Amino acid sequence: MIPATDRPTTNSPARYVIEWNGQTETGLTATQVAELLESERYRDMRIYRIHRLDPNGRMELVGVPRDRFQLEDCFLFYRRSECASRGDFDALVRAAERTPPPCRARVQLAEVGAAAGSHVVAIVYPAEFSGEMSAWLAAIQYAGGDTVEGGTSDVAGYESIRRRLIDRAQLWGTEDGTLAATSTDRLASGA
Numbered sequence: 001m002i003p004a005t006d007r008p009t010t011n012s013p014a015r016y017v018i019e020w021n022g023q024t025e026t027g028l029t030a031t032q033v034a035e036l037l038e039s040e041r042y043r044d045m046r047i048y049r050i051h052r053l054d055p056n057g058r059m060e061l062v063g064v065p066r067d068r069f070q071l072e073d074c075f076l077f078y079r080r081s082e083c084a085s086r087g088d089f090d091a092l093v094r095a096a097e098r099t100p101p102p103c104r105a106r107v108q109l110a111e112v113g114a115a116a117g118s119h120v121v122a123i124v125y126p127a128e129f130s131g132e133m134s135a136w137l138a139a140i141q142y143a144g145g146d147t148v149e150g151g152t153s154d155v156a157g158y159e160s161i162r163r164r165l166i167d168r169a170q171l172w173g174t175e176d177g178t179l180a181a182t183s184t185d186r187l188a189s190g191a
Helices: 030-037 082-099 125-139 153-160 178-189
Strands: 017-020 023-028 046-053 059-063 072-079 107-114 117-126 147-150 164-171
Touching: 017 030, 023 030, 023 147, 072 082, 072 125, 082 107, 082 117, 082 164, 107 147, 125 147
Parallel strands: none
Antiparallel strands: 017 023, 017 046, 046 059, 072 117, 072 147, 107 117, 107 164
């Protein structure tokens, strides 16, 4: 059982309900669900995302496949020049400092020599946060790339191509708890 103090607030869009062995647990984050999936005890659990929560307590639930928590998703922002791609990378990292993303994400600036563009800014994140990441990019008004691709199948494609890594950054998330955990770690270490 997850302590109630560790559960997200009602405003958090990344809330889940799990059902296993006739029991139900509500108000879990994606990170907590992923942790439970690693336990043999929860091997038969069913996962639902809270799609809508009414003021009277009624919930609209959407089933979520288990493997969704092991997948990564991405956006690939291609440019023809390194200078333009560097500008995209720097703008994304600065925006994330002002308005953190909903989940942890790795950002890479790489030279790829692909037909769509010779350079790419790749942002890779847990697939369960696909909708939230799209909304976050729109909210920060990110307009990177001449050409944009993305999706869970594009992660493997990007990871398998030959590329020269120019720069990288790790972003920490608000809804998956990594931002809070990272802040706590920094405070504890005196950073």
